[in-house]
Amino acid sequence: MEFLNDFFIRALIAGIGVVLIAAPLGCVVVWRRMSYFGDTLAHSMILGVALSIALQLNLSLTVLIFSTFVAVLLTLFTQSLRFSSDGMLGLLSHATLALGLTLISFLPPMKVDILTLLTGGILTVSDNGLDAILAGAFIIPVILCFIWRSLVAYTISAEISNAEIGHAKIVNLIYVILLAWTVAISIQVVGILLITALLIIPALTARLISNSPEQMVFGAIGFGILAITIGLNLSMQINTPASPMIIVAATCFFALLSLVSFMRKLLLSYK
Amino acid sequence: MTASDKLIALHNAGYFTDNRWLVQGINMSVARGEIVTLIGPNGGGKSTTVKLALGLLKQSEGQVFRHPKLKIGYMPQKLLIDWSMPIRVNRLMQMSGKASNKQIEAALDRVGVLHLKRQDAQALSGGEMQRVLLARAFLHEPDLLVLDEPVQGVDFKGEILLYNLITEIRDETQCGILMISHDLHVVMASTDKVICLNGHICCQGSPLSLENSPDYARFKGTQFQNSHAVYTHSHNHQHDINDKIIHNIDENGSMKKGQE
Numbered sequence: 224m225e226f227l228n229d230f231f232i233r234a235l236i237a238g239i240g241v242v243l244i245a246a247p248l249g250c251v252v253v254w255r256r257m258s259y260f261g262d263t264l265a266h267s268m269i270l271g272v273a274l275s276i277a278l279q280l281n282l283s284l285t286v287l288i289f290s291t292f293v294a295v296l297l298t299l300f301t302q303s304l305r306f307s308s309d310g311m312l313g314l315l316s317h318a319t320l321a322l323g324l325t326l327i328s329f330l331p332p333m334k335v336d337i338l339t340l341l342t343g344g345i346l347t348v349s350d351n352g353l354d355a356i357l358a359g360a361f362i363i364p365v366i367l368c369f370i371w372r373s374l375v376a377y378t379i380s381a382e383i384s385n386a387e388i389g390h391a392k393i394v395n396l397i398y399v400i401l402l403a404w405t406v407a408i409s410i411q412v413v414g415i416l417l418i419t420a421l422l423i424i425p426a427l428t429a430r431l432i433s434n435s436p437e438q439m440v441f442g443a444i445g446f447g448i449l450a451i452t453i454g455l456n457l458s459m460q461i462n463t464p465a466s467p468m469i470i471v472a473a474t475c476f477f478a479l480l481s482l483v484s485f486m487r488k489l490l491l492s493y494k
Numbered sequence: 495m496t497a498s499d500k501l502i503a504l505h506n507a508g509y510f511t512d513n514r515w516l517v518q519g520i521n522m523s524v525a526r527g528e529i530v531t532l533i534g535p536n537g538g539g540k541s542t543t544v545k546l547a548l549g550l551l552k553q554s555e556g557q558v559f560r561h562p563k564l565k566i567g568y569m570p571q572k573l574l575i576d577w578s579m580p581i582r583v584n585r586l587m588q589m590s591g592k593a594s595n596k597q598i599e600a601a602l603d604r605v606g607v608l609h610l611k612r613q614d615a616q617a618l619s620g621g622e623m624q625r626v627l628l629a630r631a632f633l634h635e636p637d638l639l640v641l642d643e644p645v646q647g648v649d650f651k652g653e654i655l656l657y658n659l660i661t662e663i664r665d666e667t668q669c670g671i672l673m674i675s676h677d678l679h680v681v682m683a684s685t686d687k688v689i690c691l692n693g694h695i696c697c698q699g700s701p702l703s704l705e706n707s708p709d710y711a712r713f714k715g716t717q718f719q720n721s722h723a724v725y726t727h728s729h730n731h732q733h734d735i736n737d738k739i740i741h742n743i744d745e746n747g748s749m750k751k752g753q754e
Binding site: 253254256372375376378379380382383384385386387388427430433434435436438439 | 549
């Protein structure tokens, strides 16, 4: 496929692929107030990347497995320990970050580009990475469709869904693993520092104009794709780093829509 | 009543957490078509008992039996939905399974809130939410309806309406109903069995229709007459401030009467 060689088209495909995964999961992150959970997963990826390089393992695969491991561990920890999940997440988030950075300092300096790791390299996505994104963009939404009703029910009320549907714990675990995969797949596009933003900002924007959970998911996909397209274009034209530009674009949509809905409320109240 | 009629049964069940027993020695069951009401003071273990019955908590001792393939409709005491999730009553009704528009409207109509169908769930008042939650719980015609203080926050008129409705649903579908009452003495008239809980089962029995109650004068002519009933406790012990059980046996060895 010739056009895949055009780096801009490649970046666009990678970005849209990531949005297709991140937007629906991002909605659930917002509903369940799990953005710190997402952040913790992302931070722990530094350790995952460092491990894969130190042990000379396949990067995508190691990161995928490592993120799954961390997600399951986090879920067990926050469920069973007496500490607040916020405190526990804070501990793990920064502990893995510090450990990862320490480990990286032992590696040869040219092996890891920390800035790319932190802020992503959507313009330099590898063939492997692109494959992983496309596979994820297919598999993750399919699994999500299967567990969707139970997942939304669990989000509304863990008690009701436990009493009536039963397999709530398994559904929750599947969701957390999907989230881990999303983070693992997405970090090369938007980077560790910005992955949570890509998860939640399109979702929050869509919240302003939607009336049902499902509408919000499609809205989030729409705003995500819009942010990727406009962010990439802008970064080309004014020569700024791409991933931050995407998040800036997403945030602008949120601000604009908030303003519009605020004005509308103001107008309605005067009527 | 045969054993297979029992939808759920607890045998000597207890739940231990944080170094204390929340409930202990609970023996109870709910059969098809039976209405069981749990009453008792705050912290007496009513919700814990219900959670044990539903399997939301794992019992620390004893056995809990649930009929296989039991279809449960659960109405929690309250439900707070975060603003971040856009959800209307219509969609909330379908959280555990799809339902046709007709079914949803029929259920909402029965609890008297059909007009709220397209309302945001976060915009409902406490009483409105109770009604929606009740409608949601019986929407799929469950075998067992579990209601945690179903009329809490509902006005008197609504309370009568909901009690009558719950009785109707039992009569129509022959489901079993396990209910927690918010009142220590007054229960739904159609209740078959009242169980008073305070860490253990203090007493149990059937409620007395208002007509036969000593306080009848108070209720006579009111709308409560047919929907409500009183429960007369018959405790053989008291709980002191440290939750120690004191048996009320006087010098002659007979029980004192009239305390609760």
